[in-house]
Amino acid sequence: MSEPLFWCEMVLALGFVLYALFGGADFGGGIWTALAFGPRAEAQRDLLFDAIGPVWETNHVWLIFVVVTLFTAFPAGFALVFTALMPPLVLALIGINFRGAAFAFRHFGRQARRELPLSAQVFEIASVLTPFTLGTAVASLASGRITLSAGKPVVDLAAWLNPFSIMGGLAGLAVCAYLAPIYLTVRVAGALREDFRKAALLAGLVLGTLTAASIPVALYQAPLFAHRLLDSWPLAFVAIAVTSGLGTQLLLWRRRYAPAQLSAGLTVASTLGGFAAALSPDLIIGALSLEGAAAPRATLSAFLGVLPVGALFLVPALFYLYWTFRGEPNPDIPPAGEEP
Secondary structure, eight states: OOHHHHHHHHHHHHHHHHIIIIIHHHHHHHHHHHSOOSTTHHHHHHHHHHHHTTTTTGGGHHHHHHHHHHHHHOHHHHHHHHHHTHHHHHHHHHHHHHHHHHHHHHHHHHHTTOOOTTHHHHHHHHHHHHHHHHHHHHHHHHHSOOOEETTEEOOOGGGTSSHHHHHHHHHHHHHHHHHHHHHHTTTOOTHHHHHHHHHHHHHHHHHHHHHHHHHHHHHHHOHHHHHHHHSSTTHHHHHHHHHHHHHHHHHHHTTOHHHHHHHHHHHHHHHHHHHHHHHTTEEETTTEEHHHHOOOHHHHHHHHHHHHHHHHHHHHHHHHHHHHTSOOOOTTSOOTTOOO
16 A cells, blocks of 8 residues: 555545535534423523534534545545445535524524424434434445446345444444533533533433444444454453443543543544444455545645645644533523522
């Protein structure tokens, strides 16, 4: 493997992880607006919308980054993946667009005291649809169900509507639902903080259960992927994910919210890192290698050369944005025992 190809693979994997950590929490906020519970359900929804507001468009930068990296550095892979997985990816795109429109209509409708009916419900449905379909599409790359005919992908519903891919979609939902309440525990105090702590603990149990259940499903439905994951060095990512996941649950139980955010991020990053490591050296397992999907060496080198220049502008701006809205207890949220 050439050095430029290796670094382009790392860039693609990094973009994938960053989108999960930031965009995933964004989608998780939408999931928990649908799952808001207890006497403070409306306050939970308002806080979730307030938290999403400053960054919801920015978080999609990472998805754009992944797509641009894919079609620049791996153009053959881009063509095959987006053809073979057109149905779930089109559904994800519809979800992203409807979600953004519903969020905007709700936000500006409330400002004008003329909220559009069903805007919140559309936002919630799209927040579930998008990570699920993206999760099924990503899992399909490792399922071994994507086939080529005369060098062209076969568009087949079975490529993404199979037990392993559906498990990937559910895991995508669980990752999003896991991150959002953990990130929000530092933005509030009192009873609302306890609400999000309980939600985070529950989501952690669900995510752990789903990822554990994915292994026997993979053994029967995606044996090549399971063999690579369990019989080689990617297993180290599994160990890190399990350790950090248990550590996050302990930190949440002890109400150590700031370190819990870091531990949760490590849990998700190592989970996705293990997936990417087991998928490698393929982009579509058993059908297309990363080397076969890659652009010429000159293109890879040019892409890597331009990347730092863009990062000089993008990274400081994003750091400033995320730092500004990093989350501190909101003085507008009443303490425990008080009603808004």
